[in-house]
Amino acid sequence: MRSALxxxxxxxxxxxxxxxxxxxVFADLHPADGAEVVSGLEPHEMLDILAIIGNRTxxxxxEHLDLPVQKACLEKADPKAILPFIEGMxxxxxVDLIKEVEPEIADRLMPLMAQAERDxxxxxxxxxxxxxxAIMTTEYASVDKDITGxxxxxxxxxxxxxxxxxxxxxxxxxxxxxxxxxxxxxxxLARPIQTIEEIMEEDVISVSIDENVEEVADRISHxxxxxxxxIDHDQRLVGIVTVDxxxxxxxxxxxxxxxHLAAAGRPxxxxxxxxxKIARERILWLFILVLTGFxxxxxxxxxxxxxxxxxxxxxxxxxxxxxxxxxxxxxxTVIIRGLATGxxxxxxxxxxxxxxxxxxxxxxxxxxxxxxFRAVLTSPDPKLIIPLSLTVGLAMVGCVVLxxxxxxxxxxxxxxxGLDPALMSGPFISSLMDVxxxxxxxxxxxxxxxx
Amino acid sequence: MRSALxxxxxxxxxxxxxxxxxxxVFADLHPADGAEVVSGLEPHEMLDILAIIGNRTxxxxxEHLDLPVQKACLEKADPKAILPFIEGMxxxxxVDLIKEVEPEIADRLMPLMAQAERDxxxxxxxxxxxxxxAIMTTEYASVDKDITGxxxxxxxxxxxxxxxxxxxxxxxxxxxxxxxxxxxxxxxLARPIQTIEEIMEEDVISVSIDENVEEVADRISHxxxxxxxxIDHDQRLVGIVTVDxxxxxxxxxxxxxxxHLAAAGRPxxxxxxxxxKIARERILWLFILVLTGFxxxxxxxxxxxxxxxxxxxxxxxxxxxxxxxxxxxxxxTVIIRGLATGxxxxxxxxxxxxxxxxxxxxxxxxxxxxxxFRAVLTSPDPKLIIPLSLTVGLAMVGCVVLxxxxxxxxxxxxxxxGLDPALMSGPFISSLMDVxxxxxxxxxxxxxxxx
Numbered sequence: 001m002r003s004a005l006x007x008x009x010x011x012x013x014x015x016x017x018x019x020x021x022x023x024x025v026f027a028d029l030h031p032a033d034g035a036e037v038v039s040g041l042e043p044h045e046m047l048d049i050l051a052i053i054g055n056r057t058x059x060x061x062x063e064h065l066d067l068p069v070q071k072a073c074l075e076k077a078d079p080k081a082i083l084p085f086i087e088g089m090x091x092x093x094x095v096d097l098i099k100e101v102e103p104e105i106a107d108r109l110m111p112l113m114a115q116a117e118r119d120x121x122x123x124x125x126x127x128x129x130x131x132x133x134a135i136m137t138t139e140y141a142s143v144d145k146d147i148t149g150x151x152x153x154x155x156x157x158x159x160x161x162x163x164x165x166x167x168x169x170x171x172x173x174x175x176x177x178x179x180x181x182x183x184x185x186x187x188x189l190a191r192p193i194q195t196i197e198e199i200m201e202e203d204v205i206s207v208s209i210d211e212n213v214e215e216v217a218d219r220i221s222h223x224x225x226x227x228x229x230x231i232d233h234d235q236r237l238v239g240i241v242t243v244d245x246x247x248x249x250x251x252x253x254x255x256x257x258x259x260h261l262a263a264a265g266r267p268x269x270x271x272x273x274x275x276x277k278i279a280r281e282r283i284l285w286l287f288i289l290v291l292t293g294f295x296x297x298x299x300x301x302x303x304x305x306x307x308x309x310x311x312x313x314x315x316x317x318x319x320x321x322x323x324x325x326x327x328x329x330x331x332x333t334v335i336i337r338g339l340a341t342g343x344x345x346x347x348x349x350x351x352x353x354x355x356x357x358x359x360x361x362x363x364x365x366x367x368x369x370x371x372x373f374r375a376v377l378t379s380p381d382p383k384l385i386i387p388l389s390l391t392v393g394l395a396m397v398g399c400v401v402l403x404x405x406x407x408x409x410x411x412x413x414x415x416x417x418g419l420d421p422a423l424m425s426g427p428f429i430s431s432l433m434d435v436x437x438x439x440x441x442x443x444x445x446x447x448x449x450x451x
Numbered sequence: 452m453r454s455a456l457x458x459x460x461x462x463x464x465x466x467x468x469x470x471x472x473x474x475x476v477f478a479d480l481h482p483a484d485g486a487e488v489v490s491g492l493e494p495h496e497m498l499d500i501l502a503i504i505g506n507r508t509x510x511x512x513x514e515h516l517d518l519p520v521q522k523a524c525l526e527k528a529d530p531k532a533i534l535p536f537i538e539g540m541x542x543x544x545x546v547d548l549i550k551e552v553e554p555e556i557a558d559r560l561m562p563l564m565a566q567a568e569r570d571x572x573x574x575x576x577x578x579x580x581x582x583x584x585a586i587m588t589t590e591y592a593s594v595d596k597d598i599t600g601x602x603x604x605x606x607x608x609x610x611x612x613x614x615x616x617x618x619x620x621x622x623x624x625x626x627x628x629x630x631x632x633x634x635x636x637x638x639x640l641a642r643p644i645q646t647i648e649e650i651m652e653e654d655v656i657s658v659s660i661d662e663n664v665e666e667v668a669d670r671i672s673h674x675x676x677x678x679x680x681x682i683d684h685d686q687r688l689v690g691i692v693t694v695d696x697x698x699x700x701x702x703x704x705x706x707x708x709x710x711h712l713a714a715a716g717r718p719x720x721x722x723x724x725x726x727x728k729i730a731r732e733r734i735l736w737l738f739i740l741v742l743t744g745f746x747x748x749x750x751x752x753x754x755x756x757x758x759x760x761x762x763x764x765x766x767x768x769x770x771x772x773x774x775x776x777x778x779x780x781x782x783x784t785v786i787i788r789g790l791a792t793g794x795x796x797x798x799x800x801x802x803x804x805x806x807x808x809x810x811x812x813x814x815x816x817x818x819x820x821x822x823x824f825r826a827v828l829t830s831p832d833p834k835l836i837i838p839l840s841l842t843v844g845l846a847m848v849g850c851v852v853l854x855x856x857x858x859x860x861x862x863x864x865x866x867x868x869g870l871d872p873a874l875m876s877g878p879f880i881s882s883l884m885d886v887x888x889x890x891x892x893x894x895x896x897x898x899x900x901x902x
Contacts, residue, residue, distance in 0.1 A: 028654065030654075030656060030674060032673050032674050032675070153639070156639065157639055157640060160636050160639060160640055161640070166636055166639070167618045167635070167636075167677075184618070184635060185611050185617055185618075188604070188607065188608055188611060188617070189608060189611055189612070203479065203481075205481060220698075221695070221698045221699070221702075222483050223481060223483050224483070224695040225695075226618075226677060226694070243677070243694050243695070243698070244672070244675040244676075244694070246698065247671070247672045247694070247697065247698060247701060248672070250698060250701050250702060250705075251672075251701060251705070251792060254701075254702070254705030254708075254709070255788055255792065257705075257709065258705070258708065258709055258712065258784060258788050259784065259785070259788070261709065261712070261713065261784075262712065262780050262781055262783075262784035262785075262877055263777060263780070263781060264780075264781040264784050264785055265781075267788075269794075270785065270789055270794060270795060270803075271794075271795070271799065271802075275806060275809045275810045275813065276813070278806075278810055279810045279813040279814050282778070282781050282810070282814060283813075283814055283817060283818075285777070285781075286774060286777055286778060286781075286814060286818060287817075287818075287821075289773055289774065289777050290770055290773075290774055290818055290821060290822065292773075293769045293770025293771075293773045293774065294770055294825055296769035296770065296773075297766035297767060297768075297769055297770060297825075297829070298766075300765055300766045300769070301763075301766050301829070304762055307762060307765060308759070308762050311755055311758055311759050312752075314751055314758060314765050314768075315748035315749075315751045315752050316748060317748075317765075317768060317769075318744045318747035318748055318751070318768075318772065318885045318889070319741055319744025319745055319747065319748060320744075321769065321772075322740055322741075322743075322744045322747075322878075322881070322882050322885060323737060323740065323741055323744065325776075325878070325881070326714060326736070326737055326740050326878040326881075326882070327733070327737060329713050329714070329715075329877065329878055330713055330714060330715040330716075330733050330736075330737075330878075332713075333709060333710065333712075333713035333715050334710070334713075334715055334721065337706055337709050337710070337718075338721055341702060341706065343720075343721060343722075344721060344722070348722065351722075352721075355726060355729075358726045359726045359729055359730045359733070362726060362727070362730040362734075363730050363733060363734055363737060366734055366738075367734075367737060367738075367741055370738075370741060371741065374745055374748075378748070378752070426713055426780065426877055426878070427776070427777040427780055427781075427877070430773070430776070430777075430881070431773050431777070434769045434773060438769070
């Protein structure tokens with residue numbers, strides 16, 4: 001929005017070569033907003049603007065660009081011209097970008113960088129997607145344990161410009177083993193002659209390099225940390241994960257869960273992904289669901305004689321299978337989200353099931369009475385009023401209880417066998433319930449109706 | 452988990468009056484973990500343990516307890532004994548707790564507090580749920596613009612113990628109007644004789660007191676802030692919102708969206724809420740969905756003669772309405788989540804619709820061919836093979852295109868008229884699609900089949 005307004009003006013200023021005004025405009029903007037503004041330009045224009053702005057601001061702006069935009073810039077730019085931006089990025093964002101671009105482009109860029117940075121990139125590239133290693137930055141502040149608080153403040157002054165945060169400071173020994181942790185606040189509050197060893201916390205809460213990002217997010221959120229140290233298998237400090245990256249992780253994880261719950265496949269970059277790729281994500285699940293739909297059809301075929309004898313039975317199929325599906329969707333969603341946020345634990349499962357069955361009886365009874373009443377009004381033949389409404393009402397209670405029980409048990413079972421419980425999506429449970437609802441309903445019809 | 456292991460040991464230590472060991476156990480734990488451990492005890496035991504631990508640790512532990520546990524403690528405790536915990540809490544958490552407990556309990560507690568704290572609570576209580584005012588804390592660090600960096604460091608030393616964060620420091624004038632902002636890092640990097648005015652950022656990015664928490668979360672996340680200042684309508688600084696609270700907000704908002712998408716009502720504290728209240732949340736939506744189910748039934752009744760003539764038509768109802776519902780659910784979910792995270796904008800809507808229709812044709816064609824093939828196998832009469840599979844295949848393509856279009860347009864329409872697009876849930880779209888799928892399918896049958 002904001003971006004669209006600025007674009008024509010920016011292009012005018014560029015055409016007039018009024019670099020002074022361009023610099024003033026961006027000096028007044030936060031780099032995050034500056035990045036949003038230039039995102040509306042073509043990559044080569046963006047690179048020109050960044051070159052005009054120069055200094056630290058342009059590097060921060062580049063870092064705030066969305067990954068696809070950074071990628072487009074990198075593909076268009078002269079490697080030498082783009083180098084300062086790549087070198088100025090924090091190490092986690094830099095690796096995310098290198099992962100995105102074509103290998104040729106990375107290969108042209110890498111030799112231009114300093115040895116230390118090349119090593120850093122290679123090391124970070126090796127960590128598996130979705131682990132602490134893949135989202136950590138190597139730019140943490142650290143001090144020795146033997147120096148005083150006053151000396152530590154001086155060290156931090158020299159480290160500050162290049163570190164992701166100086167508010168959390170880690171204490172390591174010669175082998176980079178993590179020995180302690182102090183906050184800048186602790187240092188500030190200590191007497192200047194106290195050593196770091198005296199004020200540091202020795203039991204440092206950390207995450208392991210190959211731990212899942214969800215676990216990292218849980219821990220940062222549980223302790224209200226600004227950052228958490230990442231250690232390798234030899235207890236060596238290898239990086240930190242900061243809370244701003246965790247905010248993104250929490251949002252991405254929620255998106256992933258939401259997509260799973262809707263059987264919509266994996267989240268893709270919607271506006272930049274082709275229709276075949278998007279269709280492929282969705283079709284896999286639809287295909288499975290179509291097959292369960294065929295099974296539901298086969299169930300009906302089996303009860304063909306009942307359906308032909310009393311066609312009114314057919315009229316209640318949408319409401320029965322719809323309500324079963326919806327009640328199951330509601331329940332599976334509550335359970336899956338509860339397990340994901342830690343509100344519910346696997347140990348609570350029987351308590352939850354017992355509670356849900358009581359809820360199911362309440363809900364089923366209310367819906368059953370409503371549907372039975374509707375059957376009274378629909379019945380084609382006075383003789384059929386009682387058996388038809390009894391069949392429909394009982395089927396409704398049964399299918400709600402069945403759906404809600406499945407909504408509890410299926411995600412729990414998935415979690416138990418080590419799969420993502422969110423794969424037990426609403427659509428999947430709905431389709432499964434179609435089959436069981438029809439079986440129950442038509443069996444009841446066969447037993448109760450005078451055919 | 453961890454909690455369950457400790458409980459018997461803790462009770463033994465309490466019985467043996469071994470206060471020394473209890474203090475040692477909790478001295479080794481982070482207050483967040485200590486809180487988790489004692490959460491397994493009864494409220495009166497918890498209060499005893501906190502009294503034994505004493506000092507700052509017990510207050511921090513109390514603050515880390517879940518709200519329902521804090522509430523239970525407050526209801527059981529002697530007001531005088533619990534006072535230090537309430538006074539020691541940060542102002543935002545304290546108000547959350549006061550909101551939870553019965554008015555009588557708050558009335559007993561309030562007179563015991565200092566005037567300033569009572570006023571603070573009353574002021575915070577007045578802000579509407581879901582706004583910046585309701586989640587902010589009033590404990591921010593502030594300095595005058597005329598002092599030097601070195602003096603500011605000294606001021607912060609005295610403020611630090613009582614402030615939510617000292618890493619972000621706000622500059623206010625005599626009327627508390629927000630004039631600037633410095634980070635502790637800026638102060639550290641400045642020459643000691645530079646004044647705050649010289650180093651502060653004057654364009655402070657803030658939120659207004661009545662702004663929505665989602666907006667606050669977006670801004671903190673956009674700028675990678677650790678905290679954001681909250682100002683009233685006269686530009687006066689009234690509080691700050693910190694990133695750790697925003698992590699909770701992002702998670703809660705995602706939960707709310709997930710519940711809406713499943714038509715599961717509002718999120719409730721599952722384990723502590725009665726079944727009638729849970730059932731009520733779910734029944735409202737089920738009731739609406741049952742009514743659309745009746746409409747679907749009425750559509751079938753209208754086409755009764757076709758259904759009776761070719762009962763095989765009935766066998767394809769589950770797969771058609773299921774696929775329509777699922778394709779609609781997938782699409783509405785992608786759109787709603789995209790709008791919520793800002794990946795998609797309302798201005799993109801026609802581009803999205805055009806893309807989705809092409810996806811729908813791809814998906815519909817694949818599913819249509821599959822279903823038509825199945826109809827060839829099912830057809831009861833060789834004469835019917837071609838018309839039946841044509842009807843079923845065309846209906847499938849049509850219902851997928853219809854469902855996907857509805858999945859784009861309905862949430863966009865909801866957002867346009869100012870309602871939460873997430874109310875356009877998967878179940879609702881599925882139920883709606885039941886009606887339209889049946890209309891389309893049975894109209895096609897009436898036109899194509901030789902009846």
